[in-house]
Amino acid sequence: MPTKERILDAALASFGTRGYEATSLDALAAGLGITKQSILYHFVSKEALLEAVIDDSAVELATALESALIGAGAGWSRVEAVVRSVFRLAARRPQLLGFVREVSRLGPPAATRLMHELDPLVARAAGFLEAEMDAGTMRRQEPRLLLLAAYSTVIGMATEVEVLRALGFEPSLRSLVTRRGELLAFLRSALLSPEPSSPLA
Amino acid sequence: MPTKERILDAALASFGTRGYEATSLDALAAGLGITKQSILYHFVSKEALLEAVIDDSAVELATALESALIGAGAGWSRVEAVVRSVFRLAARRPQLLGFVREVSRLGPPAATRLMHELDPLVARAAGFLEAEMDAGTMRRQEPRLLLLAAYSTVIGMATEVEVLRALGFEPSLRSLVTRRGELLAFLRSALLSPEPSSPLA
DNA sequence: CCCCTTGTCTACCATTCGGTAAGTGCCAGG
DNA sequence: CCTGGCACTTACCGAATGGTAGACAAGGGG
Numbered sequence: 535m536p537t538k539e540r541i542l543d544a545a546l547a548s549f550g551t552r553g554y555e556a557t558s559l560d561a562l563a564a565g566l567g568i569t570k571q572s573i574l575y576h577f578v579s580k581e582a583l584l585e586a587v588i589d590d591s592a593v594e595l596a597t598a599l600e601s602a603l604i605g606a607g608a609g610w611s612r613v614e615a616v617v618r619s620v621f622r623l624a625a626r627r628p629q630l631l632g633f634v635r636e637v638s639r640l641g642p643p644a645a646t647r648l649m650h651e652l653d654p655l656v657a658r659a660a661g662f663l664e665a666e667m668d669a670g671t672m673r674r675q676e677p678r679l680l681l682l683a684a685y686s687t688v689i690g691m692a693t694e695v696e697v698l699r700a701l702g703f704e705p706s707l708r709s710l711v712t713r714r715g716e717l718l719a720f721l722r723s724a725l726l727s728p729e730p731s732s733p734l735a
Numbered sequence: 736m737p738t739k740e741r742i743l744d745a746a747l748a749s750f751g752t753r754g755y756e757a758t759s760l761d762a763l764a765a766g767l768g769i770t771k772q773s774i775l776y777h778f779v780s781k782e783a784l785l786e787a788v789i790d791d792s793a794v795e796l797a798t799a800l801e802s803a804l805i806g807a808g809a810g811w812s813r814v815e816a817v818v819r820s821v822f823r824l825a826a827r828r829p830q831l832l833g834f835v836r837e838v839s840r841l842g843p844p845a846a847t848r849l850m851h852e853l854d855p856l857v858a859r860a861a862g863f864l865e866a867e868m869d870a871g872t873m874r875r876q877e878p879r880l881l882l883l884a885a886y887s888t889v890i891g892m893a894t895e896v897e898v899l900r901a902l903g904f905e906p907s908l909r910s911l912v913t914r915r916g917e918l919l920a921f922l923r924s925a926l927l928s929p930e931p932s933s934p935l936a
Numbered sequence: 937c938c939c940c941t942t943g944t945c946t947a948c949c950a951t952t953c954g955g956t957a958a959g960t961g962c963c964a965g966g
Numbered sequence: 967c968c969t970g971g972c973a974c975t976t977a978c979c980g981a982a983t984g985g986t987a988g989a990c991a992a993g994g995g996g
Contacts, residue, residue, distance in 0.1 A: 641897060649898065675920060680921065682898060682899060687888045695842075728929060
């Protein structure tokens, strides 16, 4: 793998777990068996590296969700597809979701950049929710705030390892599957209309 | 206000917004009009300061929730009381909730400490959920995972300012009230049993 | 063969970090 | 009165930080 990509990968992992400020270029370089100056050759500054990681993460996230939605049906099964896709990410690349949390914590300009790049996804999701409400399959609510609630729940269930530990669960692949199941049940009853119009299994 | 308390207050605010690593003792001291060594006089190290802030936050959180539950009834109205209490905190001391997020991000030993101190609250909440399920008022689900889901949603709705901005909302007191309303509707339909056994308004 | 670009290195720099040492003013109490 | 602790200061320190300058090797094209 080319050095530049290796740097991006290691940076994503370290930013997503240790945090941005707690990650030093020296430590990053040492972990890769290169020197800090090699990093600064490919990325003019630490901040530029962060931006590059953000851009990479945005496309990775977008393509992951995009491809999950290709085979998905309509209504509730789309939500299910998205959730499964997110949890697949949580299992295969846990750093990625951690990084998203970290960026939203960092605030502008990093957070602004990421959110801006995810804008199409957000708009699409909000539009979907609104259409489902119009169709009567989902509870009527402010679509974007409903999206925020669902987003918070999903990200939390997938990434809140410390709270999870405090609750007596040890993070593992099995526990991740359990959490996904509980999350789906939670979201299902939170989103769908109470009247048995078309539960769609 | 005594210097020690002023330090704790400023540290809570800075840790909760800028983050722990991004907060330097020098900057903290400068903001208080004192020197860094004065901070190190009251707290032997930066880490000790963090622990003190954690301890303070834990009791503040606990007492806030405790007092909210005193006048609360049973069933759903207890959930409502907790949510209202959290949002009152979000309005009055936004740093506190931000700090909780930050600590859970920092991981052990800081996160372990906070969670340990909040253990009684967690146990009580899980017990409450289980009792409600037994009574049939709430949907049957793994109580602690349901708690994690609800926790994630509440904290997210109260603190995800950047995502909120990306959604087109400007954080304000009014928007906070709106969010609380939407959150309550969301949680209500997520938690309560579908059968109209006793919705309890 | 030469030259220029690409990638990496060694060497260095100014700044900032958390933390130590050694006072200094102040006030209470024997 | 003076001694001792409390709250806080100035003066440092070594390590680590992000970043700069410049050399060196490899390789491709004229």
